[in-house]
Amino acid sequence: MKVTLISALIGVAVAGIVAAQQGPPQLSPATEELAKRFPYPVIRDLRGVIPRGPRPLPSPPLGSGPWVYSTFEQRDIKVSVVTTGLSHPWSLAFLPDGSILITERAGRLRILRNGVLDPTPVAGTPQVLSRGTMAGLMDIALHPDFAQNKWIYLSYHKPLAPGVAANSVLRGTWDGKALTDVRDVFVSDDVDTEASRIVFGKDGMLYMGIGGPGTGPHVSVDRAQHTNDLAGKVLRLRDDGGVPPDNPFVGKTGYKPAIFTLGHRVQLGLALNPYTGEIWEHENGPNGGDELNVLKPGRNYGWPIVSYGRDYNGPRFPPSAPGFEEPLVFWVPSIAPSGLTFYTGERFPGWKRNAFVGGLREGEVAPTGQLQRIVFNDNWEELRRESLLRDLHQRIRDVRQGPDGSLYLLTDEDPAALLRIEPVAPTPTA
Numbered sequence: 001m002k003v004t005l006i007s008a009l010i011g012v013a014v015a016g017i018v019a020a021q022q023g024p025p026q027l028s029p030a031t032e033e034l035a036k037r038f039p040y041p042v043i044r045d046l047r048g049v050i051p052r053g054p055r056p057l058p059s060p061p062l063g064s065g066p067w068v069y070s071t072f073e074q075r076d077i078k079v080s081v082v083t084t085g086l087s088h089p090w091s092l093a094f095l096p097d098g099s100i101l102i103t104e105r106a107g108r109l110r111i112l113r114n115g116v117l118d119p120t121p122v123a124g125t126p127q128v129l130s131r132g133t134m135a136g137l138m139d140i141a142l143h144p145d146f147a148q149n150k151w152i153y154l155s156y157h158k159p160l161a162p163g164v165a166a167n168s169v170l171r172g173t174w175d176g177k178a179l180t181d182v183r184d185v186f187v188s189d190d191v192d193t194e195a196s197r198i199v200f201g202k203d204g205m206l207y208m209g210i211g212g213p214g215t216g217p218h219v220s221v222d223r224a225q226h227t228n229d230l231a232g233k234v235l236r237l238r239d240d241g242g243v244p245p246d247n248p249f250v251g252k253t254g255y256k257p258a259i260f261t262l263g264h265r266v267q268l269g270l271a272l273n274p275y276t277g278e279i280w281e282h283e284n285g286p287n288g289g290d291e292l293n294v295l296k297p298g299r300n301y302g303w304p305i306v307s308y309g310r311d312y313n314g315p316r317f318p319p320s321a322p323g324f325e326e327p328l329v330f331w332v333p334s335i336a337p338s339g340l341t342f343y344t345g346e347r348f349p350g351w352k353r354n355a356f357v358g359g360l361r362e363g364e365v366a367p368t369g370q371l372q373r374i375v376f377n378d379n380w381e382e383l384r385r386e387s388l389l390r391d392l393h394q395r396i397r398d399v400r401q402g403p404d405g406s407l408y409l410l411t412d413e414d415p416a417a418l419l420r421i422e423p424v425a426p427t428p429t430a
């Protein structure tokens with residue numbers, strides 16, 4: 001997945017490496033100092049990781065729509081533009097009053113009221129380190145008791161030093177216009193980590209994915225297996241950021257107690273399966289090997305020891321090994337999944353229990369973004385996978401079900417759009 005590389009390459013440039021030189025990377029004095037402060041290197045040497053190829057084509061302009069499609073289970077759906085004018089949005093949340101909050105990677109929180117995007121970003125957001133495609137302002141989640149406490153959670157990369165940031169979660173109180181009483185509830189003490197998603201579980205706990213370095217030398221990529229490091233992990237936290245006492249590794253020597261699961265690569269999808277109560281996660285593999293996983297406490301999902309993908313320069317990984325959880329679904333070639341939701345609404349009866357997954361790019365080729373729909377049997381075994389919206393050639397960053405039972409998508413472009421999927425025929429009113 002090239003976005004990881006781009007992200008890291010920019011990070012390398014920020015860190016001051018002279019990339020053209022042969023031999024070990026040359027660190028600036030400032031970066032050497034940082035390397036002493038943090039247990040893992042804050043730079044990655046990525047020369048030669050991916051064979052050089054042609055420069056990718058940009059995504060074409062979206063157009064104004066609407067577009068009509070039919071799917072295997074649900075005919076005559078309409079995709080329309082709710083708003084454009086966003087810049088690399090990451091996630092969205094629906095407020096009870098019908099407005100929609102949208103995070104943008106560069107650090108802005110936008111609000112859409114009555115279908116109109118406010119040109120002024122929402123106040124109360126933090127300083128972020130936005131770098132490449134995998135760092136900046138990331139996910140947004142409402143507290144399960146939002147109606148009472150008005151708490152909103154944002155995950156972001158908190159700047160600690162030039163070019164160095166920690167995956168963090170803040171909580172603010174929504175006053176109807178802005179975030180107030182903003183405070184960090186969680187700041188990772190491990191740096192040089194990638195994107196994050198957050199979601200509340202049925203148990204009221206906040207689950208947070210922290211992507212590990214997806215490419216680079218073993219010392220970086222292997223961090224997903226290090227039990228005293230939050231890179232490549234899913235965390236389970238209380239709503240105040242503390243560690244719940246029933247986490248799987250509490251009290252175990254050599255383990256960070258916030259860890260819920262380990263051995264992940266770059267998790268861009270984290271969702272509560274409302275039918276089973278489980279937390280489901282998907283992650284970008286390398287060249288092939290994206291995975292959809294069902295998270296079970298304390299389990300190891302194998303990266304970078306096992307993967308159904310190939311390394312970027314061609315060799316295969318061992319696909320599986322004892323002691324590692326198997327993915328429920330995997331993708332070869334990669335679709336660079338981002339965003340995950342389970343459809344529960346009434347507007348598309350044929351889509352109930354389906355998982356929807358955004359895709360940024362298929363088969364290491366741009367621009368091939370899409371929306372995938374996965375159909376399961378009663379045992380949550382995959383029956384079908386349908387690829388939608390490919391002809392739009394947009395990178396799909398997130399997909400969510402709205403309170404009206406429509407699906408909402410964010411494109412990862414600049415300008416980017418919020419799209420809505422609904423039936424062609426309006427819902428009959430009684």
Ligand SMILES: [Ca+2]
Pocket residue numbers: 263291301302303306307325327
């Ligand atoms: Ca795996």
